[in-house]
Amino acid sequence: MRGALRHPSLVLGLTASGLFAVLALVSLVWTPYAIADIDIGRRFLGPSLNHWFGTDNLGRDMVSLIMSGTLTSFVVAALAVGIGAGVGVPLGLAAAAWGGVVEWAVLRLSDFVFAFPAIIVAILITTLFGPSAINAILAIGIFNIPVFARVARGGALSIKTLDFVAAARLAGLGNWAIAFRHLLPNIASLIIVQGTIQLSLGILAEAGLSYIGLGTQPPATSLGLLLRDAQSLFLLHPSLSLVPGLAIVIIVVALNLAGDGLRDAIDPRLKQQGGTGVAS
Amino acid sequence: MGKTIRVAGLAMALVLGLAGVVYAAPSEIRIGVALEPPVLDPTAGAAEAIDIVVYQNVFEGLTQIDQNGAVQPDLAESWTISADGLTYTFKLQADVTFHDGTSFDADDVKYSFDRIKAPDSLNAHKEFFADIESVTVVDPLTVEIKLAKPSGQFLFDIGRGDAVIVAPESSANNATDPIGTGPFSFVRWDKGSRVVLERYEPYWGKKAALSKATYVFISDTAAMTNALLAGDIDGTNNFSAEALDVFKADPRFKILVGTTEGETLLSTNNKKPPFDNLKVRQAMAHAIDRKALIDGVTYGYGVPIGSHFAPHHPYYVDLTNTYPYDPELSKALLAEAGYPDGFSATLKLPPVAYARIGGQIIASQFAAIGIKLELINVEWAQWLEDVYANHDFDLTIVSHVEPFDIGNYANPNYYFGYDNPDFQALIETLNGTTDEVKRKVLAIEAQTILAQDAVNGYLFELPQIGVWNAKIEGQWQNAPIEGVVLKDVHWVD
Numbered sequence: 214m215r216g217a218l219r220h221p222s223l224v225l226g227l228t229a230s231g232l233f234a235v236l237a238l239v240s241l242v243w244t245p246y247a248i249a250d251i252d253i254g255r256r257f258l259g260p261s262l263n264h265w266f267g268t269d270n271l272g273r274d275m276v277s278l279i280m281s282g283t284l285t286s287f288v289v290a291a292l293a294v295g296i297g298a299g300v301g302v303p304l305g306l307a308a309a310a311w312g313g314v315v316e317w318a319v320l321r322l323s324d325f326v327f328a329f330p331a332i333i334v335a336i337l338i339t340t341l342f343g344p345s346a347i348n349a350i351l352a353i354g355i356f357n358i359p360v361f362a363r364v365a366r367g368g369a370l371s372i373k374t375l376d377f378v379a380a381a382r383l384a385g386l387g388n389w390a391i392a393f394r395h396l397l398p399n400i401a402s403l404i405i406v407q408g409t410i411q412l413s414l415g416i417l418a419e420a421g422l423s424y425i426g427l428g429t430q431p432p433a434t435s436l437g438l439l440l441r442d443a444q445s446l447f448l449l450h451p452s453l454s455l456v457p458g459l460a461i462v463i464i465v466v467a468l469n470l471a472g473d474g475l476r477d478a479i480d481p482r483l484k485q486q487g488g489t490g491v492a493s
Numbered sequence: 494m495g496k497t498i499r500v501a502g503l504a505m506a507l508v509l510g511l512a513g514v515v516y517a518a519p520s521e522i523r524i525g526v527a528l529e530p531p532v533l534d535p536t537a538g539a540a541e542a543i544d545i546v547v548y549q550n551v552f553e554g555l556t557q558i559d560q561n562g563a564v565q566p567d568l569a570e571s572w573t574i575s576a577d578g579l580t581y582t583f584k585l586q587a588d589v590t591f592h593d594g595t596s597f598d599a600d601d602v603k604y605s606f607d608r609i610k611a612p613d614s615l616n617a618h619k620e621f622f623a624d625i626e627s628v629t630v631v632d633p634l635t636v637e638i639k640l641a642k643p644s645g646q647f648l649f650d651i652g653r654g655d656a657v658i659v660a661p662e663s664s665a666n667n668a669t670d671p672i673g674t675g676p677f678s679f680v681r682w683d684k685g686s687r688v689v690l691e692r693y694e695p696y697w698g699k700k701a702a703l704s705k706a707t708y709v710f711i712s713d714t715a716a717m718t719n720a721l722l723a724g725d726i727d728g729t730n731n732f733s734a735e736a737l738d739v740f741k742a743d744p745r746f747k748i749l750v751g752t753t754e755g756e757t758l759l760s761t762n763n764k765k766p767p768f769d770n771l772k773v774r775q776a777m778a779h780a781i782d783r784k785a786l787i788d789g790v791t792y793g794y795g796v797p798i799g800s801h802f803a804p805h806h807p808y809y810v811d812l813t814n815t816y817p818y819d820p821e822l823s824k825a826l827l828a829e830a831g832y833p834d835g836f837s838a839t840l841k842l843p844p845v846a847y848a849r850i851g852g853q854i855i856a857s858q859f860a861a862i863g864i865k866l867e868l869i870n871v872e873w874a875q876w877l878e879d880v881y882a883n884h885d886f887d888l889t890i891v892s893h894v895e896p897f898d899i900g901n902y903a904n905p906n907y908y909f910g911y912d913n914p915d916f917q918a919l920i921e922t923l924n925g926t927t928d929e930v931k932r933k934v935l936a937i938e939a940q941t942i943l944a945q946d947a948v949n950g951y952l953f954e955l956p957q958i959g960v961w962n963a964k965i966e967g968q969w970q971n972a973p974i975e976g977v978v979l980k981d982v983h984w985v986d
Contacts, residue, residue, distance in 0.1 A: 251857035253789040270735060271789060271853060344870060430870055431853050445714035448739050 223474020229467035233460075237284035244277035249432050257450055266456050269439075270446060275453070278434055279460050285346065285435035286464070289428070290415030292350045294408050297357020302404060304358070305365025306392040309373055319366070323359030331356035331418045332425075339427045346435070349428035353418045357411050364407045368400035406476040413468035420461050436461050519984050520704040522965065524977060525717050525729040529710040533682065534667035535654035536609065539617035541894050541975040544654040545730065546688050546708050548976035551592075552657035552673035555583055555602065555636075556648050562806070562896065562973030564648045568597065568658055568674060569636075578643030578927050585634045589697040591660045592678035599630040605658045606638070618895075620904075621650040645927040646897065653896075654975060676701040676980045686710065690979075702967070702983035714846075721746070721960060728961030728968070730977045733846055734792040740960050749959035751971035752805045755892035756798055757847055759855060759950025762886055764910030772830035774947035778816035779823040780862045781855065787953050790851045795953035800940040801899050804954050805971070808936035812944040812951075823862040835863020838887040842868060843876040847955065848890040855890070855950075881908050892955045896974050899939055900924065902948060911948045 245264075252272035259267050266275035308319035335352035342348060369392070372378060378395055386394070416436070422428035423437030431438070436457045443453035530542035535552055549557055549567075557567035566572075569583035589597035606628045609616045616622075624644055629637045640647065650656065663672035671679045676698065677690040688708045692701050709726050711717045714733040720726045721740070732740075740746040759781070767773045787795040796804045799812030827835060842852040849870065856866040866888070871879065880886045886908075893901070903920035905912035916939065923935040944951065957972045967981035 249857055249860060251785075251789070251854050253785045253854070256789075271850070343875075426870075431849070431868055432856060445718065445733060445736050447715060448718065449736060 220474045220478055222470040223478055226467045226470025226472070226474055229463060230471050233283050233464050233467070234287060236280050237287050240277070240280035240284045244274075244280050246274035246277045248273055248277050248281045248434060260452075267452055269453055270442065270450075275456055278439055279436070279456060282434045282436045282439050282457060283460065283464070285429050285433060286416045286419050286437070286461075287412075289346055289349050289353065289419040289435070290412050293353035293357055293415045293418075294411045296350070296354025297361045297411060298404060298408060301358040301361025302365045302397070305362040305367075306369055306396055307388075308362070308366045309369030309396065310388040310392040316366070319362055323362050326355060326359045329356075332421065332427075335422050335427045344427050344430055346429045346433065349419050349422045352422065353415050356418070357415070360411060361404065361407060364403055365400060368403045369396040372396050372399045402475075402479040405479070406472055409468055409472035409475055413465045413472065416461065416464055416468070436464075520702065521706070522703050522728070522979070522982060522984075523707045523709055523726045525709050525711045525720055525726040526977070527710075527712050527717075527729075527731065529685065529712075530688075532668035533671040533679070533688070534615075534659075534664075535657055536605075536659065537615035537617075537668060544975035545977045546690075547671055547673070547675075547679075548654040548657070548974070549675060549978045549980065550677045550690060550706070550976075551671050551675045551679055552654070552659070553675050554652050554654075554657045555585075556652035558649065558652045558896070558974040560969040560971060560973065560978070562971075564652055567652070568602075572648075579640050581638045581640070581647070582631070583636045583638070585636065586697055587634060589674050590695055591663065591674055592672045592693055593660070593663055595660055595662050597658065597660070597674050598633040599636045600633075601658055601660050602636045603628045603630050604661045604664075605656070608659070608664065609656065616655055618653070618655045620900075621646075621653065621655065643925050643927055645932050646924060649897065652974075677703075677706060680705075699980070701980050703979060706979050706982075708977075728959065728965055730957065730959050730968070730972075732958050732960040734790075734794050734956070734958055735846070737792065737958060737960070745963055747961055747963045749957075749961065749968070749970045750794055751957045751959070751969070752796070752803065753894060753955050753957045753972040754803050754896040754898075754974065755894040755955030756801050756803065756898075757795070757851070757890065757892040757952045757955050758801070759952060760880075760886075760889045760891055760909060761949050762884060762888070762908075762910055763912075763948060764884070765887060767830065767832060767836055768887065770830050771946065772826045773832065775816055776823040776826035776830065776862065777859070777864070777950055778947040779819045779826065780858055780864070781950055781952065782818045782858055783813065783953060784818075785858070786851060786854050789854045790847050791953065791956055794956035794958060796956070797953050798951045800944040800951055801893070801902065801949070802936070802940045803896070805973075806897075808933045808940075810937045810940055812940060815944040816947060820858075820862050827862060827864075832863075835865065837865040837867065840866045840868050841876065841880055841886050841889040842870050843873055843889070843891060844870070845892075847892060851890050851952070884908050884910060888950075890952075894955070894975055899936070899943070902939075902943060909948055911946075913942070913946065916942050 254272060255268055256270055256272040257268065258264055264274050268274055269278065304319045308316040331352050334355050335348055338348045338352055378391060381391055381395055419428055419435060420437030423435045424441045429435040429438050439457035440454060447454050526545055528542040530546055531540055532538050533543060533547055535543045535547055553567045555567060555569040556564050559565045568586055568589065570586050572581055572583045574581055585599060591597060606625060608614060609619060609622050624641045626639045626641045631637050657673060659667060660672060676693055676696045678693040680689040680691050682688045690706045692704050711720055714736055717729060718736050718739055740748060761768045761774060763769060783797045787793060787797060797813045798804060799815050802809050840852050840856065842848040852868050856868055859866050880889050900920050901907050902911050903917040919935060919939050923932060923939060926932050926935060959968060961968060964984050965982060966985050967983050969978055
């Protein structure tokens, strides 16, 4: 853990993501102004003590909107990662543990899902059920499944050949028991790293879907929806686009730094390589 | 020496000639419009987008509505009305041809009206023409139309896009290949992108100044702004007010703010509880702060309305103070109606800025009196099916852009679900009255009933904000009828 703290990008990434996560959580109980609180009289105010980032076209406080929007973005991305990991990891483990037909089926399914970008899946779901944040979660979640399936299978295959797995099999454990008692704990770090990176991709995807009107719907807000609302006003009030845009950039960069740092810090294979790298 | 001068003179002439080419006023125009029409036949669809492209450009009716909303002769050069108000005799223009070269005569008029009234007619407004009893061809240039009962609105109704004259030879293909008698003929429609029209040289009337007109479909305000700034389009008939400041100080552009026939309503399902309760509707009316709504949605350009009537119409009466903004009174009325804690309802919003932004503002204003609105964004097709056809809605925001459409309230099966026999009788009388003074009295009475019954939330009259190249003139500032009429549009130096 000492090594982890010395890793500057990990510290930076974790701190910044943590800060945004805290801001987002705080918005559950408190924002400076209510985001449904529309007051046309105070719209397009510049930054001031009362409104740090000014107000938008409906007179809503930008700080409150960013806090609430960050929460939506995090929740959508986190649930999507949850779906992806929840379905993808067991699939990947099953592929590694059973091999043969199961492996073939999982890999072909992954290829199939990979062929549809999240946006196409989202459009499909939207035509079926109408636009909402749920769609964004489902679409991004489905897109995440093959990512986790491949990572889990790759990690598990390299563990599977080790002696202790053979020992477990000799002791009479079945495929499921081996997968969950021996493979899963050893690839957990891989999953966590991949989860962090998918979280940042999820936030980007949510912003994209909301921006084209398929994701979060008013009066709820998200970072992508804030961009959409500000789009036609960009020439007149650029700050309305810049503030949510920069928030997305910072969150995504922070999560990627954190993901990279985590990989360096907790992935045992990389740690060995890192060690030799330092020694040479 | 002489030669030098001659060469210089030649060079000068050449330069002047070139300059002449460069500075000659252009004769083509590209107009940005927000919505692409579903078809191009104005007699086969309700969409305003159809009329914007073809009304009075490609197609013409017996009469036409001018930019002041008055009825003018068009394909009918003159007409007489019998003393009982039932028989109209139209004298038609001679030497009129359709764009495919076929000639126009009384048979085409009869065919057009028979087509509207046919059982399989696709016309969006058959009710306007329901009272036509017969259309008789007297001679090739005279048509007699008999009505079942007198109508003060008839000459206006036959000037609408719904009643343009089409030819039996081409009418079947008008949806994609419109053939009319207007000053512009259809060239091509690049779906999803543009419709191109060109001047019809053998046109019977005054020839248009423009040789070519292209309607470019740009639904996104930011894209429209950039297209205008870059000169990709020469103007738009209706620009979103939020970004208007970009053009205000720019001498290359001029802004024309005019009125429309678009009464923007918080349409209410009067058949569905709790909206069948007058007190609830009154409470909602008192909860709407029109000033904030107009500032928020139209940046102050909309005109507040208190009933379903256009403020620029001579019959208009200002009823905006029937239920003034008063949230406390709203709460009291809700409590009287049996909803002391308010209630929850849905608000369906079609994909237009006035609805989507207006919906958020209304939701915020209603939240203040305890009515919790769930905003549901829908696309137009879904709106037409759910709200307009199946009446599956609580509240919706939509602009009714047809002129003089107060008669819709007399139809109990219209999507408002407003069923008031007194009002229906009143509209019946109004439609049968031709005397202007009496009509005005009746129209004012009709407006007052609607305002007092708070049938819908009456919000504001949609403005038309044209942004045009400063060198273009002749475009309509107001929109008394759906359309972007090009015949007088021209470039000036």
